[in-house]
Amino acid sequence: MKSAAEQIVVRALQTKQADGIDVYAFFLYGADLCRIADISRVSREGGDLKGFQRREIRSHVKSIVDFLDSGPVLFPNAIILALSPEIEFKFARGSRPDGMIDVADSGTLTIPVRPEGERVAWIVDGQQRSLALFQTSNTKLPVPVVAFVSDSLETHREQFILVNKARPLPTRLINELLPEVSARLPRDLAVRRLPSELCNILNKNRTSPFHGLIRRESDSPDSAAVVTDTALIEAIRGNLKAPMGALAQYRNGSEGSDTEAMYRALTLYWSAVKDAFPDAWGKHPIESRLMHSAGIRAMGALMDPIMLRADSAASPEEEVRESLRRLAPHCRWTGGAWDQLQWRWNEVQSTGQSISKLTDYLVRLDRELSRRGA
Template sequence: MTGVEKLRVRATRTRQGNGVEIYSFFLRGADVARIADINRVGRSNEELEGFQRPEIKNHVRSIVEFLDSGPVLFPNAIILAFSSDVVFRAVRGRGVEGCSDISDGGVITIPVRSQGKRAAWIVDGQQRSLALAQAKNDTLVVPVVGFLSADLATHREQFILVNKARPLSARLIDELLPKVGGLLPQDLEERRLPSLLTDELAKDPNSPFYKMLKRKSDPVNAGLITDSALRAAIGQNLKSSMGALSQYRGGGEVDTDAMYRTLFAYWSAVRDAFPDAWGKKSTQSRLTHSAGIRAMGVLMDQIMVRADSTADAEAEVRTSLERLAPHCRWTSGEWDELGLKWNQVQSSPQDIQRLAEHLCRIDRKLARVKP
């Protein structure tokens, strides 16, 4: 770090998890932006990068106005992740009688570098740090908590855990989950597998969902199908004991490859059975609408249970969907028995359930007819 400007402040150190070092100290608010980068979420060659949301300018502006309003109290800690370039030196001395020894004091040294090359990343508090950098009061002191880790998966994990109870987009959390490797609360753990399978379907160039999904990490939102609809459909396939994917999870073992093959085969057959409805926007086709994806996900359970008992499961799936196709009203007309025009079906639980039950009834009836 020779020749590099360094910021040195007093700090305390402790450890959590498997010996991960955690530091607590105070910085002038303006210095946070000098030592830490913001790793924004995005995609490059279909691979997920970063984790932070875009800047919310109105939010930042309101914080700046608050900071410049006078002598304010601003005790909210900024959470940082540090690379190994950050060094902590303990200061030896006599302990204080009767004082807990759960942490030790010392000096932390952080290099100050140009953007993109900094030794720290903001895990929580990016809007606050941006506001602190813009505020007129550049002497305001703020608390900082940092942990030593250059592992992006750990940063994402902590980002999700910190923001889980805040208004963080559920879609962004779900998109980040496949890239998180640590232990998660049970509710997030249950969402990880559907998110992983959705991510694989989105990345595979041969998948029917390739370049079809609207994702939070895609700034232009070029896709046609909302990723949360597919995740919800897959989650349902996993929950039910008769679900198309539940047979591949049991006894602590999860066969994600078999799950992926099943999803790939079914949704490829859906695409091929409804070629005029698959490639259109949800305003032009209810198949690519959240209601259509969710309802077809329910139908998947019924068709796959039947197909798995045949000699050629994939052929049975395609046959089932092809004979169903003439009875569907994805882009025009009115759904028989539902009394709804094609574009009146909404993504409400009631409409999804009615459409799913209607599709399943037709499929059962057609399956009983001898060829």
């Protein structure tokens, strides 16, 4: 008989799928997952393919660990395991209430604990989460597990592909949903919530130069909006970065952020942009590269040095407008060619290289013009 130290026993529900394959649902402490399950890394030995899991993504694991360590968290994301037939399930006795949907049996599941490489379970989906659960200080977090019984590597691979082939949620949909979520979020999502909230305000408020111009995932296909929300959100994220971001001064750490002050700063700057380029504002990106994601990102980055300079001016609004008036004759949003960049106006693209090159040019030009004062 195996000792208690060599096995984990949990309450579980059992049902059957496919051709009589046992499927179980149960909960484990996150720290116990790596005691019972191995990660089958994809590799080749002598030309033969082994395993199926990609390598660990350390940055992803760290972001999950940071989230788990941040305090009481809700973590209902199920880990999917493949179990060896060596596991043992014992049915629980008891009456069945009238009208119960009889799709599963309750009982106890016994899982042997073995050394790494000899374990009786393999992680099919959730390896990054499992590694994070092993590293977190939140060791008593109960984690849902769904497991099927099979020692066939072909079946494991098949389920891995089926689980992971699903198309991920579009970034724009996530961005639009974030302001509506009040729960604690992982760091990579948390940093996107405030920019998306500001994007919402800019789109809805009639005093905003962007009123009705921002395309969001929930818009109808025939929407007249011309600015991609992703571009503006990325621009605002840059404005929020300390110490040089134009909006960083309005972030108060644990006390929250002054979104009204951020909105006023964004409105001041982008209203001046709208007035400096009236022929380019509000047009479709095909007709105006100012409304293109590259134009929004580059002009968003330009906001930081212009607003920083304006903060020390007698009239911040006039300084912003004067800066853009100086810049306007050198910009080619709707026709012509950009000086020094060797681009026709419509050759500006939404690639990282193109955005970076345009941003550097505008920032450098603004600096030179502000020094000359003309």
